[in-house]
Amino acid sequence: MPYxxxxxxxxxxxxxxxxxxxxxxxxxxxxxxxxxxxxxSLGLSVHxxxxxxxxxxxxxxxxxxxxxxxxxxxELEIHLLVREKKSKxxxxxxxxxxxxxxxVVAKGSITVVSVSIDRGTGxxxxxxxxxxxxxxxxxxxxxxxx
Amino acid sequence: MPYxxxxxxxxxxxxxxxxxxxxxxxxxxxxxxxxxxxxxSLGLSVHxxxxxxxxxxxxxxxxxxxxxxxxxxxELEIHLLVREKKSKxxxxxxxxxxxxxxxVVAKGSITVVSVSIDRGTGxxxxxxxxxxxxxxxxxxxxxxxx
Amino acid sequence: MPYxxxxxxxxxxxxxxxxxxxxxxxxxxxxxxxxxxxxxSLGLSVHxxxxxxxxxxxxxxxxxxxxxxxxxxxELEIHLLVREKKSKxxxxxxxxxxxxxxxVVAKGSITVVSVSIDRGTGxxxxxxxxxxxxxxxxxxxxxxxx
Amino acid sequence: MPYxxxxxxxxxxxxxxxxxxxxxxxxxxxxxxxxxxxxxSLGLSVHxxxxxxxxxxxxxxxxxxxxxxxxxxxELEIHLLVREKKSKxxxxxxxxxxxxxxxVVAKGSITVVSVSIDRGTGxxxxxxxxxxxxxxxxxxxxxxxx
Numbered sequence: 001m002p003y004x005x006x007x008x009x010x011x012x013x014x015x016x017x018x019x020x021x022x023x024x025x026x027x028x029x030x031x032x033x034x035x036x037x038x039x040x041s042l043g044l045s046v047h048x049x050x051x052x053x054x055x056x057x058x059x060x061x062x063x064x065x066x067x068x069x070x071x072x073x074x075e076l077e078i079h080l081l082v083r084e085k086k087s088k089x090x091x092x093x094x095x096x097x098x099x100x101x102x103x104v105v106a107k108g109s110i111t112v113v114s115v116s117i118d119r120g121t122g123x124x125x126x127x128x129x130x131x132x133x134x135x136x137x138x139x140x141x142x143x144x145x146x
Numbered sequence: 147m148p149y150x151x152x153x154x155x156x157x158x159x160x161x162x163x164x165x166x167x168x169x170x171x172x173x174x175x176x177x178x179x180x181x182x183x184x185x186x187s188l189g190l191s192v193h194x195x196x197x198x199x200x201x202x203x204x205x206x207x208x209x210x211x212x213x214x215x216x217x218x219x220x221e222l223e224i225h226l227l228v229r230e231k232k233s234k235x236x237x238x239x240x241x242x243x244x245x246x247x248x249x250v251v252a253k254g255s256i257t258v259v260s261v262s263i264d265r266g267t268g269x270x271x272x273x274x275x276x277x278x279x280x281x282x283x284x285x286x287x288x289x290x291x292x
Numbered sequence: 293m294p295y296x297x298x299x300x301x302x303x304x305x306x307x308x309x310x311x312x313x314x315x316x317x318x319x320x321x322x323x324x325x326x327x328x329x330x331x332x333s334l335g336l337s338v339h340x341x342x343x344x345x346x347x348x349x350x351x352x353x354x355x356x357x358x359x360x361x362x363x364x365x366x367e368l369e370i371h372l373l374v375r376e377k378k379s380k381x382x383x384x385x386x387x388x389x390x391x392x393x394x395x396v397v398a399k400g401s402i403t404v405v406s407v408s409i410d411r412g413t414g415x416x417x418x419x420x421x422x423x424x425x426x427x428x429x430x431x432x433x434x435x436x437x438x
Numbered sequence: 439m440p441y442x443x444x445x446x447x448x449x450x451x452x453x454x455x456x457x458x459x460x461x462x463x464x465x466x467x468x469x470x471x472x473x474x475x476x477x478x479s480l481g482l483s484v485h486x487x488x489x490x491x492x493x494x495x496x497x498x499x500x501x502x503x504x505x506x507x508x509x510x511x512x513e514l515e516i517h518l519l520v521r522e523k524k525s526k527x528x529x530x531x532x533x534x535x536x537x538x539x540x541x542v543v544a545k546g547s548i549t550v551v552s553v554s555i556d557r558g559t560g561x562x563x564x565x566x567x568x569x570x571x572x573x574x575x576x577x578x579x580x581x582x583x584x
Contacts, residue, residue: 013474013484014171014467016164018218018339020414023160024351025320029452032317036451040511046451047310047510059316063355069416072164072485073478119265122312124361159328159338160321164485166560170497171470174463175306182305186365192305193364193456205462209501215562218339219332268458270507306463308456310510315452364456411557
């Protein structure tokens with residue numbers, strides 16, 4: 001059962017700011033993109049129809065620590081790890097590295113909760129992680145976080 | 147009946163790119179923001195519930211000509227004009243000026259169509275501009291475009 | 293000496309995602325915008341020329357906890373507090389509330405470091421917070437964080 | 439000598455808005471990304487150092503016509519064509535198609551000018567297209583635009 005995933009991301013021009021580096025908010029977009037690629041690799045989608053309802057995964061926490069700036073056209077490897085799984089939530093950790101380098105240039109996490117969205121009202125209710133998803137994702141071994 | 151609107155926009159850090167100026171895609175966000183402020187000033191919303199359906203205004207065309215770059219913390223005046231009104235669409239023109247200056251630094255337009263979105267399927271169908279909106283918006287005099 | 297600041301933010305259409313709520317990454321843009329408004333209110337800029345160098349404030353950490361979703365056209369009050377000040381860094385805390393409500397819908401923080409950017413190479417070096425800035429910002433009383 | 443280029447783009451969650459489709463401003467980011475991939479395929483960069491100056495390509499016009507909405511996780515093919523080449527500017531045309539389909543769902547263009555940016559002041563001056571770039575790009579045959 002998978003507990004990690006790796007994907008690549010190239011820094012686009014529109015991701016940079018006038019300081020000449022990737023704007024800090026874009027690391028959160030990169031993390032989310034890696035999460036969605038991970039789900040797709042399992043045949044899942046972060047936002048899907050499940051009978052009469054839409055099941056989605058709003059974020060309840062997001063965090064990032066920046067160790068080195070990234071520049072236009074840098075190629076990144078994003079390493080996703082499942083850090084925690086509770087009845088209604090999952091926490092992913094993300095480690096950013098430049099191409100062919102070992103050093104972690106940024107490290108972040110996102111905690112998502114499973115919700116059902118009523119299509120009429122748009123109202124969200126927290127639900128237990130759907131079984132079809134729960135049985136596909138495993139928490140990474142503790143030693144990977146030390 | 148109103149055919150023009152003016153609002154202000156400050157350039158945020160996140161709007162800039164590594165060339166030190168506002169990224170060109172953000173002018174489209176600024177235009178849309180001005181359009182929505184215009185609609186709000188009339189008591190309308192660009193995306194609202196009308197009985198069982200959601201009425202929205204997807205864009206069918208957008209265009210911008212850039213004459214001078216804009217920088218962080220610049221304050222802009224955005225001047226919206228209703229350029230054309232058809233049975234199912236409206237075209238807005240936008241003129242960007244720096245604070246206290248007459249020169250137009252960018253000029254753009256957006257053409258929107260009136261659609262009804264089915265809440266079950268998300269499918270969009272073009273509809274005639276709702277009467278409640280049609281009677282509030284007028285096309286600007288031709289001489290304003292010369 | 294100021295240790296807090298309040299400003300307002302309206303949710304724009306482009307800030308929303310297909311779940312119908314503000315995309316989580318945009319809270320970081322809102323926080324940064326509040327930080328920059330705070331600095332401007334003190335006559336400062338987050339990115340300015342200081343003799344031969346450019347002084348800027350890259351982020352080393354950013355974090356946000358989301359308690360309730362925000363929707364298009366919601367008006368927010370953002371309450372900034374200076375939480376910590378070290379020799380080379382400042383940590384700001386941000387509390388988001390909907391208009392005329394007391395409940396905090398999101399709470400986040402950003403830690404920034406003072407750097408000097410060499411204009412020739414673009415290289416950044418951490419520096420002590422410039423005196424002109426240091427003497428204008430104070431840490432908020434501890435009881436405000438309890 | 440190349441006059442066209444094809445690349446792929448997947449629609450990310452953050453690219454959508456509350457109408458459930460790709461926000462119109464993001465098509466401009468997709469176009470720019472395709473332009474930069476095209477330049478990279480030629481060994482070029484859109485923003486590079488050329489002796490004492492930085493050579494960059496600010497946009498003077500951008501335009502897009504939207505024929506069908508795009509949704510989360512759609513995969514697009516973007517087909518770039520060099521439509522016009524003048525002494526100081528290049529116009530690219532972009533055609534968006536969904537995977538394995540022939541229908542054009544959106545069509546746009548971007549006109550860029552070659553500038554030199556003074557590293558001290560950040561000031562931009564229009565220059566003739568650098569020879570190293572000019573000799574690598576050709577205008578597509580007229581019949582491709584009919």
